[in-house]
Amino acid sequence: METLTHILHGFVVATQPINLWYTFLGVFMGTIIGVLPGIGPSAGIALLIPITYGMNPTSALIMMAGIYYGAKYGGSTTAILIRTPGEAASVMTSIDGYEMAKKGRAGAALAVSAIGSFIAGTIGVIGLTLFAVPLTSMALKFGPAEYFTLMLFAMTAVSTLTGKSPAKGIIATILGLMIATIGIDLQSGQARYTMGIPEFQDGVGFVVVVVGLFAMAEVLRGLEGIYRGTSAEAMKIKGKLWLTREEWRRSIGPIWRGGIIGFVIGVLPGAGGTIAAIMSYTTEKRLSKHPEEFGHGAIEGVAGPESANNSDTAGALVPLLTLGIPGGGATAVMLGAFIMYGVQPGPMLFQTRPDLVWGLINSMYIGNVMLVVLNLPLIGLFVRLLYIPQGILYPMIVAISAIGAYAINGSVVDLWLILLFGVIGYIFDKVDIPVAPLVLSLVLGGMMEQSFRQAMTISGGELKIFYGSAITVTLLVMSLISVMLPFIIPRLRAMGSKGDES
Amino acid sequence: MKRIFGAGMVVGLLTAMPAWAQDWKPERNVEVIVPSGPGGGTDKTGRAVQALLQNLKLVDKSVVVNKPGAGGRLGMIYLNQHAADGHFVSVSTVPLLTNHITGSSNLTYTDVTPLAQLFSEYILFAVRADSPIKDGRDLVARLKQDPQSLSFGVTAIGGTSHMVVGQVIGKAGGDTKRLKMVVFKSGGEVTSSLLGGHVDVVPAPVANLLPHIKAGKLRALAISAPRRLGEDLASVPTWRDLGVDASFDTWRGMVGPKGMTPAQMAFWDATFAAMTQSDAWKQDLAKNFWGDNYLNSSKAKSYLDREYKDFKGILTDLGLVKQ
Structure with missing residues (x-):
């Protein structure tokens, strides 16, 4: 009952004019930061910290949170229009979103991203409102063994991304795993495959790899087209700008499933929005009646991941607020800001500062409404990008990718890397090797290896740690089912169709 | 009030300095380098220092620059690209010493100019x-x-x-x-x-x-x-209370690029002395459970000499020093 009073009071805090203004300012800046590749929410929030000196902490945190979830709205824009993920978590969108744009459905892809983000973002905030405290104890049950089995389960989805040739899928998967091993190995402190280049000690950045594989490779393909005179016409919008009834019907399921997947993954510190987006994508592909459309412009492949990466932000606030534990870069900067304002997030925060906690959470309902209102009219403006002649568009993509890659660490090595991965992506396309398995194994590989070895250190080399808890056993069983699914489903379908005939 | 106090401190300290010390002061933007990404203690230190340099009017213009990578080594490489330039200072951390001891970096505190030790954790x-x-x-x-x-x-x-x-x-x-x-x-x-x-x-x-x-x-x-x-x-015993002769602090300080002139070092000595005596800095320390341990440039140098020896001993015992 007392909590309900606090929640209602939180709405009073969130709707104060000054806080509405900071919510708007945050989500507006977040959208812009999301559109620009490379400049992520953590750098954006860090830049703002000095400006917030002397501000009311609640207002300042409302603004920072706005940047965080607002960035996820913006991230899909460049992914769909120029195949350049504006944000790591939008990587899956640059596969099917861009294919939709090629078919003249860029408007629909952008619209479903915005609406999906809104619905899933709201699902996430509802989850945060209702389950923040009970979910905390679930998140804590995830130790190294649990993370390993979770990553294993996510990894079994690789077969669904492989396409026609398993051998080619394996090549892509292994290359991704190899890239994931570059850098200082956490468990031993030793450098692996750094080739004496200090920049490689922290590994090869995920955004750098995907900007190369997607955006630069696309530019190289476009160049080839121009030289051979076979280049496609500009990707003009066909049909209506908005979603058709059929597209909308296909998107509803992925949006709410993505919303739930994103929130649950978000609660686990260390997993993050990219993993949420990938898990949503593979889930949708499996559930789909026409999985062959994925990779060629399936709207489910945009609706699901874009929803998941949005509700992930609400999930990530659970460990931040209830434990004072940041799950990623942006929440780590927010934790620093909390402490600077003299507010200690953690077990006591819900009792000591209910006005701040609920003001912040409730501002996210309002912020999500603002974002959808802000982003939908922008679609008409953004799709004009597609009408830019190729001679201008391709150099522009190169410029945006290079600025984005350089902005992450200010490292020239990253510029060479996007070029290298651009060439790799171009060759992959020529010989028909899918890039999605590479992306998946690159994201999951590092964490899977580290959590395996963490668990082995804890158990002293005993494998039984992996079937020692209800969570690990459940995840292992799910992994097994997931591997067998491709063999079972066709049989079930065959049985089903037989049933229809009789 | 705080600002007046801080500015007064600088004037006081500067006038107490010998004449040559006033020969140098920043003419352009000062870069406070953070050799790590946003979030975390090192970033927090750099941002607290930059905010105070600005708010106490110790320098005219300043900005925080994150240079993450290779355990802080990339930040130090960037710092030394501006050799003898007093407009560049960086937060220094324990890995500046330990990475050199374990052989994962070829740069250490003797390759840069120690300017101050700030606090212990x-x-x-x-x-x-x-x-x-x-x-x-x-x-x-x-x-x-x-x-x-x-x-x-x-x-x-x-x-x-x-x-x-x-x-x-x-x-x-x-x-x-x-x-x-x-x-x-x-x-x-x-x-x-x-x-x-x-x-x-x-x-x-x-x-x-x-x-x-x-x-x-x-x-x-x-x-x-x-x-x-x-x-x-107050109720937590130290290791010495428990009969183990061990004590350890993880510190943060400030360093400048190699080849700084005595005049530049004198400017930063006066500046960091003023900054660490301000109330605002003391509040920052308290909020983060940082223990005040300000040392000026020459004391910082001998402090780091001692730390290097201590760390080398510990890391050798752990079997992490390449022979």
């Missing part, structure tokens, strides 16, 4: 509230009997937390090379793995653990400070 040893480990003595006894009996959560092999454990167990006569170190990507993951009971003991900075100790979820065993701290930590 002590490492608290904590277990879950329901842990069978009774106290610090019990922890040491268990590890002396079997170094593999307990697992520690840390953020880096050869990092400060690992070194503290090595120092304590080494001084107590245990086998430091066989300790079970489980390495996580961030301090947050370390804390949650202790709360969830996945690792047995966590040695970590006070700020990471104290909220959970206050909430009754975790229990403090000992702190790596040379003498007992006050307030929330």
